[in-house]
Amino acid sequence: MKGVLVISLMVKSQTLLIKSEGFICYINQSPAPVNEARTMSKPSSSPFFSETTSRLQDETVFFSLFPDSSLSSAALQSLHLEIIDFVSPFTSPYIWQHEPFSLSIALSSSCACTNTAIPHLHGKLKYGDNLEDEWFAVFLLFRISAAFPSNSIRVWDTDGEFLLIEAAFHLPRWLNPETSLNRVFIRGGDLHIVPRSRLPDPSLVASLRFLIERGNESRASDSVQSALKNRISDYPERAWRNMHRVRVRVPVSVAQVIRHEPFLISLAVEGFYDRDMDSMKHAAKMEKFLSKGREEKLVLVLVKMSRAMYGQLVQQKFQAPNCYPMPSVSDRDAFSEAELGMKIACGMEMMYQQRKKEGEDGKGISWSKYKDNLEKYGYFEGLLSGSKEYKRLMENAEEYHQKSSSFSRTR
Numbered sequence: 001m002k003g004v005l006v007i008s009l010m011v012k013s014q015t016l017l018i019k020s021e022g023f024i025c026y027i028n029q030s031p032a033p034v035n036e037a038r039t040m041s042k043p044s045s046s047p048f049f050s051e052t053t054s055r056l057q058d059e060t061v062f063f064s065l066f067p068d069s070s071l072s073s074a075a076l077q078s079l080h081l082e083i084i085d086f087v088s089p090f091t092s093p094y095i096w097q098h099e100p101f102s103l104s105i106a107l108s109s110s111c112a113c114t115n116t117a118i119p120h121l122h123g124k125l126k127y128g129d130n131l132e133d134e135w136f137a138v139f140l141l142f143r144i145s146a147a148f149p150s151n152s153i154r155v156w157d158t159d160g161e162f163l164l165i166e167a168a169f170h171l172p173r174w175l176n177p178e179t180s181l182n183r184v185f186i187r188g189g190d191l192h193i194v195p196r197s198r199l200p201d202p203s204l205v206a207s208l209r210f211l212i213e214r215g216n217e218s219r220a221s222d223s224v225q226s227a228l229k230n231r232i233s234d235y236p237e238r239a240w241r242n243m244h245r246v247r248v249r250v251p252v253s254v255a256q257v258i259r260h261e262p263f264l265i266s267l268a269v270e271g272f273y274d275r276d277m278d279s280m281k282h283a284a285k286m287e288k289f290l291s292k293g294r295e296e297k298l299v300l301v302l303v304k305m306s307r308a309m310y311g312q313l314v315q316q317k318f319q320a321p322n323c324y325p326m327p328s329v330s331d332r333d334a335f336s337e338a339e340l341g342m343k344i345a346c347g348m349e350m351m352y353q354q355r356k357k358e359g360e361d362g363k364g365i366s367w368s369k370y371k372d373n374l375e376k377y378g379y380f381e382g383l384l385s386g387s388k389e390y391k392r393l394m395e396n397a398e399e400y401h402q403k404s405s406s407f408s409r410t411r
Contacts, residue, residue, distance in 0.1 A: 058158055059126060059127055059128050059129075059157075059158065060124055060125065060126045060127070060157060060158060061124065061125050061127060061133075061134045061137055061138075061155065061156070061157040061162075062122075062123070062124045062155070062156055062157065063103075063122070063123050063124075063137070063141055063153060063154060063155040063156075064120055064121070064122045064123075064153065064154045064155075065083075065103065065120055065121040065122070065144070065151050065152075065153050066118060066120045066151060066152045066153075066154075066208055067079065067119070067120065067150065067151050068150045068151065068152075068212050069150075070118075070119055071119055073105075073379065076105050076119060076121070077105065079121070079148070080103055080104070080105055080121055082148075083103060083121070083144055083148065084102075084103070086143075086144065086147055086148075087101065087140050087143070087144065090139075090140060090143070090236045091140070093240050093243070094136070094236070094239050094240060094243065095243060095262065095263055095265060095266055095304055095305055095306055095309070096125070096133055096263070096266055096306075097126070097127055097128050097129065097130035097133050097266060097306055097308055097309065098125075098126040098127070098128050098133075098266060098270055099125060099126055099266075100125075100263065101123070101125055101136075101137050101140055102123050102125075103121040103122065103123045104121070104122065104123060105121060118204070118205070118208075125137050128308070129308045129311075129312065130242075130306050130307075130308035130309075132238070132239055132242045132306070132308075134157065135231065135232060135235065136235055136236065136238075136239040137155075138155065138163070138228075138231075138232055139232040139235035139236065139239075141153050141155055141186055142186055142189055142228075142229075142232065143189075145186045145187055145188060145189055145190075146188060146189030149187070149188045149189075151187070152185045152186070152187045152192075152208055152211045152212075153185060153186040153187065154184070154185055154186075155186065160177070161180050161184050163184065163191060163228060164180060164184060166227060166228055166231055167191075167220075167223075167224045167227035167228055169227075170221060170223035170224045170227055171193075171224065172193070172221075174196050175193065175196075179196060181202075182194070182202045182203060182204045182206075182207045183196075183199075183202060183207060185207070185211060185218075187211055187215060188215070190219050190220065190225055191219075191220045191224060191225060191228055192211060192215065192218040192219055192220060193218060193220045193224075194207045194210050194211070194218050195217060195218060198210060198214070198217065242306055242307055243304050243305070243306060243307075244304070244305055244306065244307045244309075244310045245302055245303070245304050246302070246303055246305070246310060246340065247300060247301070247302055247303075247337050248300075248301060248303050248337050248338075248340045248341035248344060249298040249299065249300050249301075249327075249334065249337045249338040249341040250298060250299065250301060250341035250342075250344060250345050251289050251290055251296050251297070251298060251299075251345055252296070252297060252299055253288075253289045253290075253291075254289050254341070254344065254345045254348055255299050255301045257348065258301060258303060258344075259301070262303075262304060264348070265303055265304070265305050265309065265344065266305070266306075266309065267347075267348070267351045268344045268345075268347035268348040268351060269305065269309040269312055269313060269344070269347055270347070270351070271346075271347035271348065271349075271350040271351035271354070272312075272313065272316075272318075272343050272344070272346055272347030272350070273312045273313075273316070273347070275346075275347070275350055279350040279353070279354060280350075282349050282350050282353040282354075283321055283346040283349055283350055284321050284322075284323075285321075285323070286321060286323055286324065286345070286346070286349050287349075287353075288349055288352050288353065289345050289348060289349050289352070290323060290324065290345070290349075293323045293325075294323060294324070294325045295325070296325055297325075298325060298327075298338055298341065300337065301341075303344070313340055313343050313344070314340070316343075318342075318343055318346070320339070320342050321346070324342055324345075324346075326338055326339070326342065371397070374397055379393065379397065380393055380394075
């Protein structure tokens with residue numbers, strides 16, 4: 001669990017919140033004009049909270065990217081892929097705890113997380129026990145905003161507007177949990193706070209317009225900028241240093257998976273750490289990754305994972321299934337390597353069988369829903385299925401879907 005220390009101090013009528021150290025939802029493609037967007041609901045009782053607690057996942061950071069002008073479906077797709085290419089050099093050496101940093105385009109009339117019909121990009125990232133994931137995501141959002149300045153970005157987590165908590169001692173006196181709604185954005189590489197003197201009770205639409213037209217008035221003070229940028233100043237190197245490499249002995253099939261898709265170690269660790277009675281039945285049989293049973297050979301491989309993942313594997317006692325070929329306890333190094341590898345193999349088996357049961361296919365579970373929404377919103381322009389133009393549009397849609405992270409995470 002994320003450790004959070006929240007202290008309320010009344011200093012000159014200003015409430016200060018101090019947090020100790022320690023982002024995929026689809027995005028709207030609705031063509032509704034900006035002024036028709038819904039106003040977000042009032043915050044709950046949580047500090048700097050802009051979403052109701054019942055709708056948010058625990059230990060998850062959420063973010064939305066709003067282009068300055070309403071974009072067509074093709075333009076949003078282009079922006080999406082440009083951002084994916086931009087962040088790739090930062091993220092490629094990194095293994096995320098649960099899911100990779102990503103943005104997506106929602107193909108529904110309203111995005112549930114932001115409760116708005118404005119066309120935008122949106123993402124969520126569950127960081128769980130690894131707080132490094134959250135702040136690495138914040139670093140990426142600041143970099144994206146600097147590289148794509150004609151966009152405004154919102155970011156919040158299950159603590160609410162956690163960026164304000166980080167800069168609590170430097171905030172204007174009027175800013176508190178009740179007045180922060182629809183005011184806090186990242187834009188042009190800086191944090192912006194829409195001033196109360198200009199917009200007493202802003203809607204999301206009004207704030208976005210203010211940022212476009214009078215962004216010089218919303219840029220937060222230098223002390224606020226320094227507090228936040230000092231927090232992320234050593235990224236991405238800090239995130240890369242958080243990676244841990246360990247030697248393990250695993251079945252050949254598991255070694256092949258890890259070699260070709262190293263990021264799947266996060267799913268294996270998650271499967272092991274969050275196991276239940278149903279998934280344990282799959283680990284007992286090991287039908288997928290231990291087809292030869294005790295005759296299966298174990299191979300030595302070097303696995304990269306976060307330090308948090310390593311801790312989750314090591315700290316739990318787990319008896320190897322009867323079918324698993326463990327070396328003799330007398331060979332302490334080999335046994336230790338095999339024991340850690342056994343936990344990874346069991347976790348991978350549990351996750352594989354769970355997804356197989358859910359019916360995921362090679363294109364990812366979201367493809368059918370993605371295609372249905374394309375048809376619903378007129379992507380094929382009434383063309384006959386099987387026509388040359390229909391096939392061209394279908395090929396473009398499949399290419400885009402495969403480039404997006406929703407495909408790579410589920411294949």
